[in-house]
Amino acid sequence: MSLRFSLAFHQFKLLAKICYAGGSAEVSFIHPIIMTPTALESTALTDDSSALRAAFLEAGITMPPTQYDLPCSDGNKMETYRHKLQMDLLIETLQPWVRARSDGFVSGDMFVYYSLEQVKNKDFKGPDFFAVHGVPKGERLSWVCWEEGKSPDVVIELLSPSTARYDKTEKKDIYQNAMKVGEYYWYNPFDSNEFKGFQIQNGRYQEIQPDAQGNLPSHELGLQLVRWEGEYYDVAATWLRWAYPDGTLIPNREELCIAAEANATQAQANADAAEANTAQAQAQVRQIINNLKASGMDAAQIAIVTGLPIDQI
Secondary structure (H helix, E strand, C coil): CCCCHHHHHHHHCEEEEEEEEECCEEECCCCCCCCHHHHHHCCCCCCCCCHHHHHHHCCCCEECCCCCCCCCCCCCCCCCHHHHHHHHHHHHHHHHHHHHHCEEEEEEECCCCCHHHHHHHCCCCCCCEEEECCCCCCCCCCEHHHHHHHCCCEEEEECCCCCCHHHHHHHHHHCCCCCCEEEEEEEECCCCEEEEEEEEEECCCCCCCCCCCCEECCCCCEEEEEEEEEEEEEEEEEEEEEEECCCCCCHHHHHHHHHHHHHHHHHHHEEEHHHHHHHHHHHHHHHHHHHHCCCCHHHHHHHHCCCCCCCCC
16 A cells, blocks of 8 residues: 555545455445544645545545536426425525625535435435535535535425425434434424424434424524414415524515615605705795895894895895
């Protein structure tokens, strides 16, 4: 084994195991022991990624695929139109949270890859919604855990008759045991009573208890998930929404536009009122001047009494 390979192997030894088959080897990634940038720095190695890939290839070891190597779509659409709207609403209203941060990523119905075994078996696609903090902002084709250095911090699955059992059992186990997702929630857009959340504690999911209003906190994001009755894109339903800790809803685009229009209308009304007040005040001053003139005072005297420039009298 060359020195170059020894260094490369040392750099990956915390997240990979080598499985030999017929004289060849490949890297099988194990979660949650994923090498983070900090961990990489702690190895005190200076080998860059291209050199690292070359070292593995030289040793006959297959490097893990990146987001550009993996499928990012299977052509399947969301279960129903309401499911799609619910996903869009969760993503849309969390954008202010992302914009207020220097890091973070939010998406939904996107493939999430957490192991090469999963890639081989094609047995898992991705959550309906997920959010991640502590990662660079930017577009992704898929979420590849070994590329990003971590799994999503929050996952939400939208239940349907065809997915509910799987979302509540096998998929929940994947998020708990394989991906170690910090918080997992499920919600049924057609039955608001099917709403639960779980937080991982000591490697196991513990149910998150709702507050007096039935809201579930997200400690990962510092927000709440609340059920809201209203219309979103002309569909009346009970929607799952993000809210600040005090219960104030994070507005969607339509609500922001309505609020901006209301503010503009109010600002115009204030300007109109101010203009009317100015006109009324000017009329009152003119009446005072006329009354003083009628009393026999000349312009110089009126200027002294009113304090107005003589050319305005």
